[in-house]
Amino acid sequence: MVAEKGEIYDEFEEHIVPPSWEERIWRIKDYKEFHDSTVKDKEAIERWWGGWAEKLSWFKNWEKVLDDSNPPFYRWFVGGETNLSYLCLDWQIEQGRKNKLAFIWEGEPFDDTIGRPKELKKCTYYDLYRRVNRIAYALREKLGVKKGEILTFYLPMIPELPQYMLATQRIGASHSIVYSGFSSLALAERIIAVGSRIVVTADELYRRGKIVPLKEIVDDAIEICEKRGHRVERAIVVKRTDRSIPWNSRDIWHHELLRRITENVRVEPERMGSEDMSFILYTSGTTSMPKGVQHSVGGYAVGLYTTMKLIFDLTDDDVYWCAADVGWITGHSYIVYGPLMTGTTALMYEGAPDYPRPDRLWHMVERFGVSILYTSPTAIRSLMKFPLENLKRHDLSTLRIVHTVGEPINPEAFRWYFKNLGREDVVASSTWWMTETGHIMTGHFPGLGKIFPLKPGTNGYPIPGVKLEVLDESGNPCKPGVRGYLVLATPWPGMLMTLYKDPEGYAVPWSKFGKSVFYTGDYAVKDKDGYIWVLGRADDVLKIAGHRIGSAEIESSLVLNPAVAEAACVGRPDEVKGEVPYIFTTLKQGFKPGPDLGAELKAHLRKTIGPIAASDATILFTDRLPKTRSGKIMRRLLKAVVTGASLGDITTLEDERAVEEAQKAYEHLREVMANEKR
Numbered sequence: 282m283v284a285e286k287g288e289i290y291d292e293f294e295e296h297i298v299p300p301s302w303e304e305r306i307w308r309i310k311d312y313k314e315f316h317d318s319t320v321k322d323k324e325a326i327e328r329w330w331g332g333w334a335e336k337l338s339w340f341k342n343w344e345k346v347l348d349d350s351n352p353p354f355y356r357w358f359v360g361g362e363t364n365l366s367y368l369c370l371d372w373q374i375e376q377g378r379k380n381k382l383a384f385i386w387e388g389e390p391f392d393d394t395i396g397r398p399k400e401l402k403k404c405t406y407y408d409l410y411r412r413v414n415r416i417a418y419a420l421r422e423k424l425g426v427k428k429g430e431i432l433t434f435y436l437p438m439i440p441e442l443p444q445y446m447l448a449t450q451r452i453g454a455s456h457s458i459v460y461s462g463f464s465s466l467a468l469a470e471r472i473i474a475v476g477s478r479i480v481v482t483a484d485e486l487y488r489r490g491k492i493v494p495l496k497e498i499v500d501d502a503i504e505i506c507e508k509r510g511h512r513v514e515r516a517i518v519v520k521r522t523d524r525s526i527p528w529n530s531r532d533i534w535h536h537e538l539l540r541r542i543t544e545n546v547r548v549e550p551e552r553m554g555s556e557d558m559s560f561i562l563y564t565s566g567t568t569s570m571p572k573g574v575q576h577s578v579g580g581y582a583v584g585l586y587t588t589m590k591l592i593f594d595l596t597d598d599d600v601y602w603c604a605a606d607v608g609w610i611t612g613h614s615y616i617v618y619g620p621l622m623t624g625t626t627a628l629m630y631e632g633a634p635d636y637p638r639p640d641r642l643w644h645m646v647e648r649f650g651v652s653i654l655y656t657s658p659t660a661i662r663s664l665m666k667f668p669l670e671n672l673k674r675h676d677l678s679t680l681r682i683v684h685t686v687g688e689p690i691n692p693e694a695f696r697w698y699f700k701n702l703g704r705e706d707v708v709a710s711s712t713w714w715m716t717e718t719g720h721i722m723t724g725h726f727p728g729l730g731k732i733f734p735l736k737p738g739t740n741g742y743p744i745p746g747v748k749l750e751v752l753d754e755s756g757n758p759c760k761p762g763v764r765g766y767l768v769l770a771t772p773w774p775g776m777l778m779t780l781y782k783d784p785e786g787y788a789v790p791w792s793k794f795g796k797s798v799f800y801t802g803d804y805a806v807k808d809k810d811g812y813i814w815v816l817g818r819a820d821d822v823l824k825i826a827g828h829r830i831g832s833a834e835i836e837s838s839l840v841l842n843p844a845v846a847e848a849a850c851v852g853r854p855d856e857v858k859g860e861v862p863y864i865f866t867t868l869k870q871g872f873k874p875g876p877d878l879g880a881e882l883k884a885h886l887r888k889t890i891g892p893i894a895a896s897d898a899t900i901l902f903t904d905r906l907p908k909t910r911s912g913k914i915m916r917r918l919l920k921a922v923v924t925g926a927s928l929g930d931i932t933t934l935e936d937e938r939a940v941e942e943a944q945k946a947y948e949h950l951r952e953v954m955a956n957e958k959r
């Protein structure tokens with residue numbers, strides 16, 4: 282599976298040497314040498330991460346930075362005690378940030394007559410502290426939430442979402458957040474998986490000018506849970522719009538829940554062990570059921586604090602904006618816990634970056650004087666398509682750092698934003714990491730500029746204390762420029778602790794190259810300078826607009842439809858979204874392929890998984906799928922069909938006609954699409 286260096290890597294040769302950035306954090310002559318010194322052995326790793334941990338506040342100090350005696354079950358900051366809500370609130374107030382803005386929140390609805398958002402809320406650290414305490418009190422005293430209990434949140438990007446997150450942390454409970462682009466069935470499966478007794482949601486949400494009935498989706502999900510034998514006792518509903526919604530006896534308004542609880546109520550933050558569970562976040566893997574990635578308290582906090590300082594170089598004057606959704610790991614780590622833990626003023630935006638006009642994002646950067654922007658390649662590529670005038674009419678001179686995350690950034694998009702957003706003198710990079718890593722692993726951060734020139738499209742160098750390798754199938758390091766598998770060769774503090782109730786599943790990525798090497802599932806190359814270039818997933822996981830979804834999840838959803846016999850899903854490169862799903866299906870007898878059935882199957886996907894799987898999906902019909910003689914579907918060949926790549930080795934293919942048919946189905950579809958365009 283290891284390919285030689287190809288044309289795409291010609292980009293390696295192109296360097297942008299940034300102008301003289303101040304070495305704010307680093308005055309290190311030779312980063313590579315320094316980096317090596319932080320990963321060379323266990324003591325070095327402990328020294329590096331232990332040093333950062335000392336900067337945080339602990340109720341009880343750890344006895345050991347790292348216990349690596351039983352890989353892949355690592356233990357970080359053993360014996361230490363702290364609390365994420367304490368670090369994000371009380372500790373900030375102790376450091377004099379009581380009146381500093383924690384969040385600036387902007388709602389999506391926009392008033393065109395005055396050219397301003399209809400809703401804007403500003404909240405200091407002290408305001409947030411008071412709100413979180415009240416919610417924590419209500420959860421514990423009114424609803425009996427106990428340490429270790431997991432609540433499910435299905436919420437839009439509204440201020441109450443971080444408040445509920447922090448409130449659960451405060452009382453030692455956990456959350457499992459389900460992105461609001463998942464359907465009722467997907468939500469129900471995730472509620473059942475963690476056994477939530479309480480779900481927190483909103484009546485409705487705004488998205489690109491439309492209203493989505495969130496509570497109705499939750500009602501459906503709770504009904505599904507009940508049919509499957511799981512009872513949700515309470516749905517807490519935050520009021521976001523003014524319209525009436527269906528109501529059940531189990532429902533309680535958020536504002537009613539808080540009624541009669543004094544504004545001054547205080548809840549002592551629970552003393553959490555470093556290794557206690559902070560939250561679960563379901564993410565897609567190669568099986569049909571997503572995996573519940575379980576994060577810790579102490580190690581997660583240290584990893585986040587370090588990367589906030591290192592990659593984003595925060596100062597007390599910064600206005601920081603991570604334009605992701607809290608429903609994904611980027612939002613957990615870099616909208617909520619990371620920024621608050623470092624006393625940052627963070628912007629939180631409810632809606633779409635191009636609503637009501639394509640300059641919304643730039644307008645917001647200007648209005649708030651944003652200095653640090655963390656966004657996605659998909660957002661950049663979609664905004665690049667509009668006339669440059671949209672951007673030029675705004676003053677973006679406050680920006681000093683612009684990073685992206687979630688998917689590879691093509692050099693063209695990188696160059697575009699570096700030039701147009703960043704005047705060619707911002708610090709910019711594509712930071713690579715995953716739900717499982719909890720925090721950023723690579724990046725081109727301030728101070729590195731003089732030592733490491735930027736290369737458009739790269740992920741830069743690993744951060745200190747993190748060792749990334751690119752290995753071939755047999756586990757040997759690949760030569761520079763040769764594609765292989767990206768692995769983490771050392772443990773890191775924010776690492777997942779386990780998969781919820783699935784320790785065997787947890788061990789899987791630790792088995793391909795040995796128990797102490799974490800296989801990420803990504804293809805990458807390391808170039809001759811040691812820069813990492815992540816090329817995309819090596820397994821059957823798709824990244825649609827940066828959203829992670831598994832081929833197996835899509836397939837197992839489709840085969841539940843009475844018309845579908847078999848389904849095979851592959852990703853096809855897309856100019857804006859990075860990748861979109863192409864799904865080959867074979868039908869059961871009596872069903873006819875055609876646009877109607879195609880539309881029905883997309884509706885089915887929307888119902889079973891949600892818009893995130895359905896919106897960009899293309900359904901293809903074929904008579905048979907390419908399989909090995911043992912009956913395994915060869916997705917690799919279907920991928921070759923939709924990308925026009927060569928088929929490679931087909932000796933294990935059972936029936937060559939299957940590939941020809943897939944090719945025909947694909948060509949037919951292209952013709953139909955071309956005709957539609959005409």
Ligand code: WTA
Pocket residue numbers: 564609610611685686687688689690711712713714715716717740801802803815816817818824827828829
């Ligand atoms: C991909 C998102 C290239 C990668 C934080 C990884 C990236 C998966 C980058 C994890 C990047 C993330 N360049 N690819 N800068 N960042 N990826 O769990 O394939 O939603 O394995 O976490 O996103 O996705 P996840």
